Amino acid sequence: MYKLLLCWRYLRTRWIALASVISVTLGVATMIVVNAVMSGFSNEMQTRIHGILSDIVFESHSLSGFQDPQWHIDEINRAAGDQIAGMTPTVAVPAMLSFQVRGQWVTRQVMFIGIDPKTHAQVSDFGRYLQHPANREQLSFDLREGGYDTIDSQNPTETPTRPALEHAGWPHRRMRVNRERLWKERLESKNSAENSPARSVDQQVDAMLAATS
Structure with missing residues (x-):
């Protein structure tokens, strides 16, 4: 002390x-x-x-890739199959992507990546971040009839709900197509619409979705 x-x-x-x-x-x-x-x-x-990224990546120097990727996979499994957790073939090539935003075409350079959905989940955590349980169970990019995660599956107790995903998938795709069609019809009948007031586009879309549901 x-x-x-x-x-x-x-x-x-x-x-x-x-x-x-x-x-x-x-x-x-x-x-x-x-x-x-x-x-x-x-x-x-x-x-x-x-x-x-995988621990080991076998790359081809040619843009056409390996001629027979399955043969290479079989040979690697034969040599060290008991020490390999998973393998999958992947194609990555430069590409140009054109898409339309508000009536204007936009072109961007992208890296086009092709995967094997049956085996890609063995070497990547990409499937964990998909927003539909069925797509996470078996890696897939297919649109679904609803059922998307309104709560983040990674942090279900710490993230707020996402009500926008309630209509994700095919319902959202149909709603978007209907909205674009209504906009096109409205532009085509603009002159005649000035004489007779019509409902707003949102009201027409809501009425059409209610009639088809």
């Missing part, structure tokens, strides 16, 4: 020593916090990258 009293009396009379102790304490605490944050960030980054 007397040691603490001596230290306290010494530090009370020598403020420079007290400031030095506080500075060293803050520096060590900052270093510990930064190391902990960077360690967590590094682990998270490695996990995310490992969920996208």
